Amino acid sequence: MSTEPSKADVPIVVExxxxxxxxxxxxxxxxxxxxxxxxxxxxxxxxxxxxxxCENVMxxxxxxxxxxxxxxxxxxxxxxxxxxxxxxxxxxxxxxxxDNILFVSTLHGG
Amino acid sequence: MAPTPCELCKTTRxxxxxxxxxQKLCKTCFINIFExxxxxxxxxxxxxxxxxxxxxxxxxxxxxxxLASVLKTLNKRYHYxxxxxxxxxxxxxxxxxxxxxxxxxxxxxxxxxxxxxxxxDELYGWTMDQVVEQIGKKGNCTYCGVFRRQALDRGAxxxxxxxxxxxxxxxxxxxTVMMNLLRGDLPRLARATSIVTASAxxxxxxxxxxxxxxxxxxxxxxxxxxxxxxxTECIYSPEAFRGSARTLIKNLEKVRPSAILDVVRSGExxxxxxxxxxxxVGKSGKDILVVEGEAxxxxxxxxxxxxxxxxxxxxxxxxxxxxxxxxxxxxxxxxKGQKHDRNCKNLNRMPRKLPKQQMGKCAxxxxxxSQDICKACMLLEGLNKNRPKTQIQVSVERKTxxxx
Ligand SMILES: [Zn+2]
Ligand SMILES: [Zn+2]
Numbered sequence: 053m054s055t056e057p058s059k060a061d062v063p064i065v066v067e068x069x070x071x072x073x074x075x076x077x078x079x080x081x082x083x084x085x086x087x088x089x090x091x092x093x094x095x096x097x098x099x100x101x102x103x104x105x106c107e108n109v110m111x112x113x114x115x116x117x118x119x120x121x122x123x124x125x126x127x128x129x130x131x132x133x134x135x136x137x138x139x140x141x142x143x144x145x146x147x148x149x150x151d152n153i154l155f156v157s158t159l160h161g162g
Numbered sequence: 163m164a165p166t167p168c169e170l171c172k173t174t175r176x177x178x179x180x181x182x183x184x185q186k187l188c189k190t191c192f193i194n195i196f197e198x199x200x201x202x203x204x205x206x207x208x209x210x211x212x213x214x215x216x217x218x219x220x221x222x223x224x225x226x227x228x229l230a231s232v233l234k235t236l237n238k239r240y241h242y243x244x245x246x247x248x249x250x251x252x253x254x255x256x257x258x259x260x261x262x263x264x265x266x267x268x269x270x271x272x273x274x275x276x277x278x279x280x281x282x283d284e285l286y287g288w289t290m291d292q293v294v295e296q297i298g299k300k301g302n303c304t305y306c307g308v309f310r311r312q313a314l315d316r317g318a319x320x321x322x323x324x325x326x327x328x329x330x331x332x333x334x335x336x337x338t339v340m341m342n343l344l345r346g347d348l349p350r351l352a353r354a355t356s357i358v359t360a361s362a363x364x365x366x367x368x369x370x371x372x373x374x375x376x377x378x379x380x381x382x383x384x385x386x387x388x389x390x391x392x393x394t395e396c397i398y399s400p401e402a403f404r405g406s407a408r409t410l411i412k413n414l415e416k417v418r419p420s421a422i423l424d425v426v427r428s429g430e431x432x433x434x435x436x437x438x439x440x441x442x443v444g445k446s447g448k449d450i451l452v453v454e455g456e457a458x459x460x461x462x463x464x465x466x467x468x469x470x471x472x473x474x475x476x477x478x479x480x481x482x483x484x485x486x487x488x489x490x491x492x493x494x495x496x497x498k499g500q501k502h503d504r505n506c507k508n509l510n511r512m513p514r515k516l517p518k519q520q521m522g523k524c525a526x527x528x529x530x531x532s533q534d535i536c537k538a539c540m541l542l543e544g545l546n547k548n549r550p551k552t553q554i555q556v557s558v559e560r561k562t563x564x565x566x
Contacts, residue, residue: 126409134189135177158378
């Protein structure tokens, strides 16, 4: 058994807009300390962040408005430090200190 | 991971991946190409003429805000010579429209455009709050959608403006193509795909300059330009996304991003196959008849830019099942009261069976309508009689009476 002490949590900023903030206590900006490794000791990537947000930050019960089939539902954009997460490795991107992750819904009214 | 450079300027960090071709672009190059493509759509379709007064249907939401911003930019850059006005509809939904109207008011200042607000109460004698009080929350989006469509035209007419542009994007069109394809509604399929809808019976022309713009790129544009837009779900359609055709489109996009434009193009191709006497659409793709409240689908509330309002896929499945049960009764009456053959073997005969659409004016309000009383007036009649009826029941009843 490893008794290695866990590294320090990762301080990040998570923002919700385009209507998603309604699911997150109507608050756009959330400062978080993300555990530095996931449930199974894997690195803290955006896939883990999404699950973490769903379980720990999202108070709204309509989880399917944010997460479907274990990932962000289609129609929600994810930006990592202003760039489409596709450019940064998608849900495999490993979060670093002071990263800014923006979730934007495209599904709300025109 | 090293930053990905922009594929165009090769120097700046790419921030955007274009859904239609996976091109990776920096902020400046993306904004530039997005605007240029809309300019190309505008010129290729000769949407405007110099000196034209154009009303932008403005909800405060992302699509109409981006449309206003882009038109403002292009009007200046390419010397269109347009006189742009923001036109907003106040459905009378307390706490919802109030905030979005504030956004439009800020937009009017930011873009230096005059703003006109027209209320449902002054046009119809009913606010949406009052409608919901009478009929409940279910089905009220139909009222909102029908009222809204006329409201833009009436508002424009009041201003003496003959051209209304709306923020319908490629996702909206793809969704409408899907819905009308599943319904087998060829006339509406043809109208919904055309970029301009105009009519002999009304002097208001409508167009959709963002028709080929992905919703995803519209949001990127708004984000990267720091545009001020309003987002909230209409409080009267809380279930708006479940089982909606919208979800289907977004799922398709996830698997293959080009799918959205492919659906739009397929819709256009299919529309070309619809005989002119059925669609009312000229082969040029212009000078199109449009039936009030229909071009963008019957559903859809103001917040959702005319898009379908959820649950409609399930509703349709139910309807198709019922249709199959009543196969013995081969001819059925569709939503618009047209006879419509469900027998697949007769498919190529079908268009000839569809009656030509007669466009006239509503006997009550004078608004353009394919029936003697327009949809809005029929809905109002129901409301005013304090007899809640859905739109479908009303029109089928009416049609049945007429045919006897
Ligand atoms: Zn560039
Ligand atoms: Zn009427």
